[in-house]
Amino acid sequence: MKSMATQPKPAEDDELLFDMSVSFCGIKLKNPVLAASGTFGYGVEFEDIVTIEKLGGFVSKGLSREPMPGNPPPRLWETAAGMLNAIGLQNIGAKAFVEEKLPLLRKLKNVPVFCNVYGTCNEDYEETIRILNDGEGITAYELNVSCPNTQHGGMTFGADPTLLAEVVTVAKKAATRPLIVKLSPNVTSIPQMAKIAQDAGADAISLVNTFVGMAIDVETRKPRISNIVAGLSGPAIKPIALRMVYEAAKTVTIPVIGIGGISTAEDIVEFMLAGATAVEVGTANFWDPCASERLVDQLEKWCLEHRVQKISELTGGMLLS
Numbered sequence: 001m002k003s004m005a006t007q008p009k010p011a012e013d014d015e016l017l018f019d020m021s022v023s024f025c026g027i028k029l030k031n032p033v034l035a036a037s038g039t040f041g042y043g044v045e046f047e048d049i050v051t052i053e054k055l056g057g058f059v060s061k062g063l064s065r066e067p068m069p070g071n072p073p074p075r076l077w078e079t080a081a082g083m084l085n086a087i088g089l090q091n092i093g094a095k096a097f098v099e100e101k102l103p104l105l106r107k108l109k110n111v112p113v114f115c116n117v118y119g120t121c122n123e124d125y126e127e128t129i130r131i132l133n134d135g136e137g138i139t140a141y142e143l144n145v146s147c148p149n150t151q152h153g154g155m156t157f158g159a160d161p162t163l164l165a166e167v168v169t170v171a172k173k174a175a176t177r178p179l180i181v182k183l184s185p186n187v188t189s190i191p192q193m194a195k196i197a198q199d200a201g202a203d204a205i206s207l208v209n210t211f212v213g214m215a216i217d218v219e220t221r222k223p224r225i226s227n228i229v230a231g232l233s234g235p236a237i238k239p240i241a242l243r244m245v246y247e248a249a250k251t252v253t254i255p256v257i258g259i260g261g262i263s264t265a266e267d268i269v270e271f272m273l274a275g276a277t278a279v280e281v282g283t284a285n286f287w288d289p290c291a292s293e294r295l296v297d298q299l300e301k302w303c304l305e306h307r308v309q310k311i312s313e314l315t316g317g318m319l320l321s
């Protein structure tokens with residue numbers, strides 16, 4: 001897919017000036033497409049294959065106070081229209097990210113870097129954020145209270161109203177940058193958790209993380225994933241994620257970032273019409289490492305074809321009749 005710069009120009013009387021930018025929490029992105037946490041490494045690994053500057057931004061792999069080894073393999077399994085993963089938050093730790101990755105990322109001008117933050121207790125989240133506060137060139141934090149693949153922390157926070165309120169309060173107090181809280185879909189009521197995150201100080205929410213699932217090899221009778229249970233992502237989850245984004249956006253007044261199974265421009269438009277201000281693209285990066293960049297091009301084309309001059313006007317624009 002060619003970028004708009006190389007697309008044939010429309011006829012003059014048909015010419016449209018259109019604006020792909022979106023803004024939330026005082027952050028202006030050139031377009032609403034972010035690469036999702038855990039599917040785009042620390043950004044720098046994609047430098048040679050993706051024009052990262054074309055993206056609205058990217059979210060780092062979940063960062064913890066100390067480096068984490070993750071779960072033993074096998075950690076990935078492809079399912080019908082989706083993928084199970086139980087990476088277990090393998091990461092280099094917040095300090096190494098600030099010292100080793102951020103200086104490289106600063107050379108990639110104009111790419112907003114969102115840091116995904118993970119912890120096993122409130123103090124972990126607080127300390128990780130404090131380490132990242134010293135880093136230069138971070139746009140915002142995304143609080144991962146929704147990882148289903150670790151024994152402690154992660155989803156435990158996102159699935160318990162009291163723990164969620166506490167960790168968001170602590171994180172907000174520590175953060176010197178906007179705080180996005182990433183919600184778990186593995187809850188009874190998304191509106192309830194979205195409201196709790198907002199009331200505890202979240203500047204925005206993002207959803208969804210993966211759905212808890214599993215797969216068994218019937219020949220060996222062993223689980224496909226060493227952790228037994230894992231997180232389901234990809235196109236299989238899109239309709240459920242879309243419904244949850246819609247429910248959350250109806251409930252809160254803070255911006256909502258939509259995530260879950262996005263692989264086409266139309267998917268992005270759907271999430272925006274349901275109430276998302278921006279979106280994150282995850283599993284699609286696994287079968288096409290250029291997916292996020294391709295989607296920026298395809299979204300521009302979609303806007304041109306549909307005469308949408310200001311993409312931000314799509315947010316919450318679903319018509320009921």
Ligand SMILES: Cc1cc2nc3c(=O)[nH]c(=O)nc-3n(C[C@H](O)[C@H](O)[C@H](O)COP(=O)(O)O)c2cc1C
Pocket residue numbers: 036037038039061062083085087089116144147182208209210232233234235237259260261262280281282283284
């Ligand atoms: C291999 C893998 C690793 C992930 N790691 C993280 C992570 O570190 N932190 C996080 O908040 N979400 C993580 N996620 C969840 C994604 O960011 C995203 O929320 C989820 O996969 C749904 O989007 P998708 O269907 O587009 O993949 C991971 C997902 C995958 C597939």
